[in-house]
Each structure stands twice: as structure tokens, then as C-alpha cells.
Amino acid sequence: MADGSPADSITIMGAGLSGLAAATLLARAGREVHVHDIRHDSGARFDGDFQALENWSMDADFFDQLERWGFDSNAFKSTSFSVVDLIHPDDVVTQAKTDGVAYRIVERGTSDHTIDQAFKRMAIEAGATLHYKSRIDEKDADIVACGPKDTSAIALGEIFHTSHPNHIAFQLNDKLAPGAYSYLIVIDGVGLICTCLWRKQKKSERFLNETIACYQRLYPDMDMQPVKRVGGKGDFTLNGFYTVPETGQHFVGESGGLQDFMWGFGMRMAVWSGVLAAEEMLGGKPYEKEVRRQLLPYVQTSVANRWLMNRVGDRTFKRMCVQWMRDQKRSGDGLRWIGKLFRPSLLKRLVFRVTSPFMLKRMEGPTRPLRLPFRKAKPRDTWEQSEAALEVKARWESVRRGGGHVSFTSNAEGEAQEISAISS
Ligand SMILES: Cc1cc2nc3c(=O)[nH]c(=O)nc-3n(C[C@H](O)[C@H](O)[C@H](O)COP(=O)(O)OP(=O)(O)OC[C@H]3O[C@@H](n4cnc5c(N)ncnc54)[C@H](O)[C@@H]3O)c2cc1C
Numbered sequence: 571m572a573d574g575s576p577a578d579s580i581t582i583m584g585a586g587l588s589g590l591a592a593a594t595l596l597a598r599a600g601r602e603v604h605v606h607d608i609r610h611d612s613g614a615r616f617d618g619d620f621q622a623l624e625n626w627s628m629d630a631d632f633f634d635q636l637e638r639w640g641f642d643s644n645a646f647k648s649t650s651f652s653v654v655d656l657i658h659p660d661d662v663v664t665q666a667k668t669d670g671v672a673y674r675i676v677e678r679g680t681s682d683h684t685i686d687q688a689f690k691r692m693a694i695e696a697g698a699t700l701h702y703k704s705r706i707d708e709k710d711a712d713i714v715a716c717g718p719k720d721t722s723a724i725a726l727g728e729i730f731h732t733s734h735p736n737h738i739a740f741q742l743n744d745k746l747a748p749g750a751y752s753y754l755i756v757i758d759g760v761g762l763i764c765t766c767l768w769r770k771q772k773k774s775e776r777f778l779n780e781t782i783a784c785y786q787r788l789y790p791d792m793d794m795q796p797v798k799r800v801g802g803k804g805d806f807t808l809n810g811f812y813t814v815p816e817t818g819q820h821f822v823g824e825s826g827g828l829q830d831f832m833w834g835f836g837m838r839m840a841v842w843s844g845v846l847a848a849e850e851m852l853g854g855k856p857y858e859k860e861v862r863r864q865l866l867p868y869v870q871t872s873v874a875n876r877w878l879m880n881r882v883g884d885r886t887f888k889r890m891c892v893q894w895m896r897d898q899k900r901s902g903d904g905l906r907w908i909g910k911l912f913r914p915s916l917l918k919r920l921v922f923r924v925t926s927p928f929m930l931k932r933m934e935g936p937t938r939p940l941r942l943p944f945r946k947a948k949p950r951d952t953w954e955q956s957e958a959a960l961e962v963k964a965r966w967e968s969v970r971r972g973g974g975h976v977s978f979t980s981n982a983e984g985e986a987q988e989i990s991a992i993s994s
Contacts, residue, residue: 579604580851582713585612585700587837588823589715590689591844592851595640597696599852605693606704606711613686615717616678617800617977619727620755620762623648623674624835626905627868627912631671632838639845646688648674649736649757653904657741658891659884663788666894666904675738675755676837685837708936709817713847717824718805720933722942723750723834726778726801727764728966732756734792739785742887746781748951749879751833754785761794766834768879769951770944775963776955783958796966798975804834808873808930810938812843813850813858820847820857821937828865830912831942832875839865867914873942874921875911877929880945 580596582589585607597603609615623632633643651674653667666672676685693700708714739754746752749768755761765781767774778799786792807827813820822828822843829836843861850857897907930940955963970976 578602580712581606581706581710582715583706583708583711584715584717584823584825585690585693585702586615586715586717586823586840587686587689588825588828588840588844589713590686590693590698591639591641591841592713592715592820592822592848593693593698593700593844594689594696595845595848596851597693597698598640599848601851603693603698604701605698606701606706608703608705608716610702611680612690612700613679613681613684616684616686616802617798617975618677618679618681618684618729619764619800619802620675620757620760621678621837622755622835623676623837624912625671625673626909627830627835627838633674635838636841639841641692641841642688645692646676646685647683648676648685650674651736651738653738655737655739655754656891656894657739657743657788659743659745659887661784661788662891663739664891664895666898666908668903668905670905672905675757689841709819712819712851713844714819714821714825715823715844718803719825720805720941721803721944722806723766723768723804723944724774724801725764725766725804725834726774727762727799728778728782728796729798729800730761730763730794730796731759732761732793732795733759734761734789737789737792739788741781741784742884742891743784744883744887745950745953746777746784748777748947749945752781752784754789756792761792762800764800768945769947771947771951776959779955779959779962779966782962783956786958786962796969796974798977799966799970800977802977804829804836806831806876806942807933807937807939808869808926810940811858812861812937813856814936817936819936820850822847826861826937827939828861828869829872831869831872832879832912833872839868867919868912870922870926871912871914871918873926873929874918876942877921877925880929883950 579602582605636643650671737756741752747765750766752765809827823840828839894907898904
């Protein structure tokens with residue numbers, strides 16, 4: 571196939587989680603596998619940001635799944651949490667708790683302990699050949715695993731050093747994170763405050779400055795020495811096909827639209843879809859059918875949730891927080907309410923059927939994707955930064971002048987855009 575390799579070798583485009591998961595299983599089964607990535611390394615799309623492996627949307631624990639598929643869940647650093655501070659839109663802070671693992675925080679990037687590098691090591695050990703800074707034509711790939719193409723939403727964050735103990739906070743606030751949420755993660759002396767923008771904004775960085783100022787107000791004991799600013803885009807598509815009928819190519823992970831449309835969780839489905847694609851290529855069940863059976867109901871539920879999220883603001887966010895806490899009081903488990911939100915139901919299926927034709931836009935492409943457009947800003951998204959946010963901004967500018975790295979940039983209109991790490 572591509573790269574002059576033998577015709578029965580397998581070519582994968584993208585050495586991220588989904589591509590490497592597929593490569594590992596295929597190579598372990600004795601197939602010749604070549605993975606091509608345009609960046610210089612796996613994880614280079616990210617820059618040391620923390621991401622959450624959620625553990626509430628399905629009955630199965632994700633780490634048990636990883637082990638069952640043959641991946642070593644100890645090969646990367648992960649930190650489990652069973653409690654999260656829930657910050658309501660009116661700044662009330664409550665705690666959601668569970669007896670089990672609510673989620674695990676992992677790091678993305680090119681450091682040894684990241685999940686990306688762990689999957690890279692597993693693929694190499696299995697015998698796959700990885701080609702970095704290598705560009706191939708999409709039509710030459712048997713598996714397309716190259717992450718986002720377009721932008722439906724963005725996330726901006728600041729990474730800092732702190733002496734604050736490990737901590738997680740999740741905030742629903744439509745002013746600071748339009749249509750989405752913000753979060754604080756502190757792991758072993760490194761913190762990340764991140765805000766997600768599900769509406770396209772001018773002067774996007776003011777949302778991050780204001781969010782950091784808010785967390786500083788809510789956690790006055792947390793010291794912060796900013797190190798760098800990170801950012802990334804999410805691409806949300808619902809594909810007509812997961813295996814292209816004419817070519818037999820499998821689209822996995824974010825390339826296959828296998829992500830949560832509501833809040834952007836995607837790592838679990840990335841690995842899962844890579845596994846399903848490999849299984850078909852090793853003589854197992856058809857990928858198209860298995861994606862539709864195992865993953866699509868969750869994606870469709872998340873499309874319905876996104877439709878609902880696009881229609882609400884702080885009043886509904888407050889109601890959600892109150893309901894979440896009431897449910898925890900009744901059931902004794904802080905995961906039950908959030909778990910239900912993510913799980914398929916008849917109502918969500920109905921909302922999905924009725925709303926998705928209006929919400930998603932038909933695009934060109936072999937998988938006949940419907941894309942979630944990056945929505946326009948609302949009049950309420952225009953506001954001036956507070957004094958505290960301006961101080962956050964000034965502090966960051968001084969760090970930046972001293973060499974602080976940033977992985978996003980602004981266009982002429984002040985809209986944040988990912989800086990391509992492709993040439994790095
Ligand atoms: C800021 C941010 C925060 C997130 N937080 C979370 C979270 O907390 N929890 C969660 O579960 N998910 C989160 N996600 C989503 C998650 O990162 C993705 O769903 C997941 O990484 C998708 O895996 P993938 O294998 O499809 O793509 P990736 O892991 O991104 O890998 C794609 C690979 O393809 C390569 N590539 C791109 N173009 C080409 C090309 N033309 N040719 C060859 N290679 C190419 C890239 O360099 C990259 O290595 C977040 C996303 C962002 C942007």
C-alpha cells in the first residue's frame with residue numbers, strides 16, 4: 571500500500587490513540603503495519619494537558635476494557651478520583667462523590683508518562699513500524715485515524731505550578747464557558763485551568779482570563795505560577811459510514827466522529843474504535859456493524875444532549891447542578907445522575923432523530939459526514955474583563971515574554987486557533 575510497502579501490509583493514517591490501538595492489535599497478530607503521522611511524535615497534537623478518562627457513561631470500567639483488549643493500563647500515569655467539586659453558575663460549590671472511580675486523569679503529549687507515548691511503546695513492541703513527519707494520501711490508508719479536520723468547539727487552558735494538593739473542579743457557567751464547562755485539575759504540583767468554548771468568540775482569551783480569575787476567587791489558597799497556555803479544537807461529526815463501502819477504509823476515533831458531542835470526551839471511543847477496526851481486519855465482526863451497535867447509541871445520545879445544551883444558559887445549568895446533588899442525596903452515589911445523562915434512552919433517541927437534521931451540516935467526504943458547526947456567539951458573550959481577569963492577563967503576558975509557551979494563536983478577529991504542531 572502507501573510507502574511502497576507490500577500489498578498485504580496495513581497502512582494507518584494517524585499515530586494517536588485510535589491508530590496506535592489498531593496498530594498494536596494488528597501487529598501482535600503478525601500483520602505488517604505501517605502508521606504514518608504528519609507530526610513529529612505521538613501526542614504532539616497536545617502539549618502536556620490533562621484529560622479525563624470518564625468512567626460513568628457505561629457499566630464497564632474503562633481500565634478493565636483496556637486490559638481485556640490487551641493494553642497495559644499501567645503503562646502510563648493515571649490518577650483516579652472519586653470526588654469532584656461541582657461549581658454552580660452562581661459560584662456555589664458542592665461535591666459529587668462516589669465509592670468507585672469517577673474518572674482518571676491522564677496527561678496528553680510527548681512526555682514518557684503520557685497515554686500517547688504508552689500507546690506508541692505498545693505499538694512498537696508489537697512490531698508496528700511508525701513513520702513520523704510522514705504525509706500520505708488519505709485514500710492510501712486502510713485505517714484513517716487522524717483526529718480533527720475542522721472545528722466545532724475549542725478549549726483554552728493555562729498550565730501552572732502549584733503547591734495545592736490534588737484536586738478536581740468542574741464548573742457549569744455559560745459566561746465563562748459558553749455552551750460548555752470549565753475545569754480545574756491539580757495533579758502532583760501541576761495545575762490546569764481550562765475553559766471550553768462551544769460558541770465561536772472574538773477575543774477568546776478573555777474567557778480563559780476570566781475563568782482563571784474566578785477559580786482564584788473560589789480557591790484563594792491555591793498558589794499559581796503559570797508555565798504555558800494550551801489549546802485545542804474538537805471536531806464533531808456524525809458519519810454516514812464508518813467503513814467506506816467503495817474502498818473498505820475504516821474511519822476511527824475523532825476522524826470517525828466517535829466522540830461525545832456534549833462535552834468532548836473522546837479517548838475511550840478512540841481506543842475502542844481502533845480495537846473494533848483491528849478486529850474486523852483480523853477476521854472478526856464487521857467494523858461498521860459493531861460501531862453502530864457498540865458506540866453509535868452513545869454518540870447519538872450525546873448529539874441529543876448537545877442540542878439541549880445549545881438551548882440553555884445558566885438558569886438550566888443551575889437546575890442541573892441542583893438535580894445532580896438531589897439525586898446524589900437520594901441514591902448515595904454522585905455518579906448515577908451524570909451516568910444517566912450520558913446513557914441512551916428512548917427520549918434521547920427521539921430528540922436525536924428530530925433535531926440532528928437541523929443541527930448538523932452535510933459535508934463532502936467519503937464517510938458522508940454531518941458536521942456540528944461552530945456556533946455563532948450570542949449577544950450575552952460580549953462583556954468587558956474584570957479587574958481580576960486583567961491581572962491574570964498581565965501575569966500571563968509577563969510569563970510569555972519570559973518564554974512561556976502557547977499552543978494556540980488568534981486570527982485577525984481575535985478568534986483562537988490551534989497552532990499547528992505539524993512542523994515542530
Ligand atoms: C483540549 C482538548 C481536551 C480534551 N479533553 C478530553 C478529555 O478530558 N477526555 C476525553 O476523553 N477526551 C478529551 N478530548 C478529546 C480527545 O483528545 C480525542 O477524542 C482523542 O484524542 C481522539 O483520538 P484520535 O486517535 O481520534 O486522535 P488523536 O489522538 O488526536 O490522534 C490523531 C493523530 O493523527 C495525526 N494526524 C493528523 N492529521 C494527519 C494526517 N493528515 N496524516 C497523518 N496523521 C495525521 C495527528 O498528528 C495525531 O497524532 C479533548 C480534546 C481536546 C482538543
